[in-house]
Amino acid sequence: MDSNSWLSNPVEKGSVSRIVLERIKEALINKQLRPGDFLPTENELAKGFGVGKSSIREAIKMLEAMGVVEIRRGQGTVIREHPDQHNVNSLVFQLLLQEGDVQELIDLRAMFEVSYTTVAMHRATVEDLQAIKLTINDFEAKIKKGEHELEDDLAFHRAILASTHNVYIIKIGETILQLFRSSIRKSVAQTPEIALDDHKRIFKAFCEKDETAIKTIIYDTLERWRENLS
Structure with a gap:
């Protein structure tokens, strides 16, 4: 496959x-572009796609907002080797705009949480177990002092996600945790001892x-x- 073929066809209307x-x-999916690669210049992109430079700038801004690319002054636009954790996660907004009911949210969290916890269970190292245990100890100490907050609960879930040692599971898991932040915060505030x-x-x-336990x-917890979802 020609590594530059993604650039050589004018785009259709829309x-x-x-x-x-x-x-x-698509170029990223097909490995025609890879993390660390610089995009062609604005002029080259405009010419290759047969579009105006303003459309190219807008597309680049969208990619930058999502943390996909980084604009380096005097060098160009580079595909990030590691997504910027502080940039916009468009999947969160897409999920928030859905009009699913409470049971659908329960189904989503149950399916994913059981799955990633099971994967983590088989892959966790001694260091992972220590990290998970530490989140429990910290949460308990914060509750006794009346200083507990949302992040103390989320730390447990993040430690288990990290124990999967799978970047895709971790990223999707972080997204799902964002979706449920409000309801988890409410749970932690009202019944921290149960959490x-x-x-x-x-x-x-x-x-x-x-695995059965x-x-x-998890189903009992959910x-x-x-x-807290109402």
Whole structure:
């Protein structure tokens, strides 16, 4: 496959900047562009796609906002080797704009949380187990001082996600956690001791590699969490 073929065909009519963005995405999928590569110049992109430079600029701004590219003054636009964690996550907005009901949200979290916890259970190192245990200890200490907050709960889930050692699972998991931040915050504020106990129960089953217990505990936890989704 010609490494420059993605650039040589004019785009069709429509939202030109979005079509340009799609072309660049396809080039990444097909490995014609790779992390660390510089995009062609603005003039080269405009000529290759047969569009105005304003459309190219708009597409680049969209990619920059999503953390896909970095504009380096005097050098050009480079595909990031690691996505910028502080940039816009468009998937979060897409999920937030859906009009699913409470049961659909329960289904989403249950399916994903059981799956990634099970994967993590089989891959966790001694260091991972120590990191997960530390989040539980920190959460418990914060509760006793009355200083607990949302991030103390999320730290547990993030530690388990990290234990999967899978960048795709971690990224999607972080996105789903953002979707549920409000309801988790409410749960932590109202019943922190119950949230802590859930973490302890999950961790015990995790260490014992008991998949059935993990599934049962998570489903039980989510049924109580349902009340905070209203």
